[in-house]
Amino acid sequence: MRPSAMRSAAQLLRRRSYSSASGQPERKVAILGAAGGIGQPLALLMKLNPLVSSLSLYDIAATPGVAADVSHINSPALVKGFMGDDQLAEALEGADLVIIPAGVPRKPGMTRDDLFNINAGIVKNLCTAIAKYCPNALINMISNPVNSTVPIAAEVFKKAGTYDEKKLFGVTTLDVVRARTFYAGKANVPVTGVNVPVVGGHAGITILPLFSQATPSTNALSSEDIKALTKRTQEGGTEVVEAKAGKGSATLSMAYAGAVFGDACLKGLNGVPDIVECSYVQSTITELPFFASKVRLGKNGVEEVLGLGELSAFEKEGLESLKGELKSSIDKGIAFANAS
Numbered sequence: 001m002r003p004s005a006m007r008s009a010a011q012l013l014r015r016r017s018y019s020s021a022s023g024q025p026e027r028k029v030a031i032l033g034a035a036g037g038i039g040q041p042l043a044l045l046m047k048l049n050p051l052v053s054s055l056s057l058y059d060i061a062a063t064p065g066v067a068a069d070v071s072h073i074n075s076p077a078l079v080k081g082f083m084g085d086d087q088l089a090e091a092l093e094g095a096d097l098v099i100i101p102a103g104v105p106r107k108p109g110m111t112r113d114d115l116f117n118i119n120a121g122i123v124k125n126l127c128t129a130i131a132k133y134c135p136n137a138l139i140n141m142i143s144n145p146v147n148s149t150v151p152i153a154a155e156v157f158k159k160a161g162t163y164d165e166k167k168l169f170g171v172t173t174l175d176v177v178r179a180r181t182f183y184a185g186k187a188n189v190p191v192t193g194v195n196v197p198v199v200g201g202h203a204g205i206t207i208l209p210l211f212s213q214a215t216p217s218t219n220a221l222s223s224e225d226i227k228a229l230t231k232r233t234q235e236g237g238t239e240v241v242e243a244k245a246g247k248g249s250a251t252l253s254m255a256y257a258g259a260v261f262g263d264a265c266l267k268g269l270n271g272v273p274d275i276v277e278c279s280y281v282q283s284t285i286t287e288l289p290f291f292a293s294k295v296r297l298g299k300n301g302v303e304e305v306l307g308l309g310e311l312s313a314f315e316k317e318g319l320e321s322l323k324g325e326l327k328s329s330i331d332k333g334i335a336f337a338n339a340s
């Protein structure tokens with residue numbers, strides 16, 4: 001066979017198969033930690049997503065039951081459950097998108113960083129397997145502390161020689177979801193049309209909602225209102241942890257946010273134009289190597305990391321104050337990944 005003919009045969013083999021029913025490309029989504037508080041409702045929502053043709057549910061326990069349950073829903077995605085290390089390879093092989101809510105959640109009185117000792121190891125092991133079995137997949141990291149688990153994943157992929165900064169995302173959508181809800185309530189505008197960019201990271205003061213850029217804009221909010229909205233958004237996770245009183249952290253709103261972000265990633269992969277979401281990604285828009293901001297999603301993941309736009313004096317101050325904490329969380333993740 002001539003080299004050009006061999007090339008086109010190889011291209012044909014690589015070409016993605018298309019589902020005959022929908023005309024959409026076939027997409028495999030894997031959820032790691034699928035039997036957990038976030039994992040189960042996220043599995044439900046991804047089963048309902050028409051862009052998903054195959055849904056792989058992995059956990060260290062209880063996935064056969066979750067998969068059997070979700071699989072009875074009469075939507076197109078084919079559901080399979082996988083349990084334990086022996087089945088991780090099969091769970092991951094061929095995945096286009098891997099969503100990771102594996103790991104322990106907070107209890108009252110804890111910070112997200114208090115989860116580092118357990119979750120860092122879990123994320124490292126899962127990412128090692130991802131590098132081996134689906135190195136081209138997009139990764140949506142939900143496991144906390146996101147400010148550190150994303151840098152850990154990046155280091156694992158670098159060591160394995162598979163790192164592509166366009167494909168690694170820390171999921172900060174819940175901060176946007178909260179900022180939209182709280183803003184709509186305070187400004188008394190219909191929540192469905194509201195958007196608020198949230199930048200920085202995903203813990204305490206590193207969560208920086210940009211209410212000066214909120215749409216629709218309003219004159220109804222005083223600077224005290226904006227301060228209170230900012231604090232509530234930054235402490236939204238703690239509000240839920242305290243209300244759950246020892247029974248974990250946000251699961252249902254997080255599953256919703258994870259499903260929104262996962263759907264945006266799939267749309268980007270499928271070539272839908274103008275898909276923009278906030279996410280914590282490798283970035284050069286500040287001096288920090290990872291930073292959450294608006295990101296344009298495309299066929300290869302991150303197409304463009306968008307700048308911060310014009311900030312109010314209050315937001316500029318918030319930006320400067322968050323840099324120290326965010327940097328030390330990033331450094332901690334990088335050091336962990338390289339030490340062990």
Ligand SMILES: NC(=O)c1ccc[n+]([C@@H]2O[C@H](COP(=O)([O-])OP(=O)(O)OC[C@H]3O[C@@H](n4cnc5c(N)ncnc54)[C@H](O)[C@@H]3O)[C@@H](O)[C@H]2O)c1
Pocket residue numbers: 032033034035036037038039058059060061101102103104105106115119122125126141142143144145146171172173174175202248249250251254
């Ligand atoms: N990014 C965000 O905005 C956000 C929001 C909410 C929660 N979280 C984080 O998500 C994580 C999960 O929260 P949850 O409420 O679902 O916790 P959970 O304890 O209910 O569920 C976690 C699941 O992970 C599984 N798991 C543990 N080790 C695993 C491994 N090695 N491989 C695969 N699965 C494994 C557990 O068996 C469990 O089913 C926590 O770290 C939490 O802090 C992040």
Ligand SMILES: O=C(O)C[C@H](O)C(=O)O
Pocket residue numbers: 105106112144174236237238240241249250
């Ligand atoms: O607050 C937590 O610990 C979970 C999550 O990060 C959240 O924002 O709800």
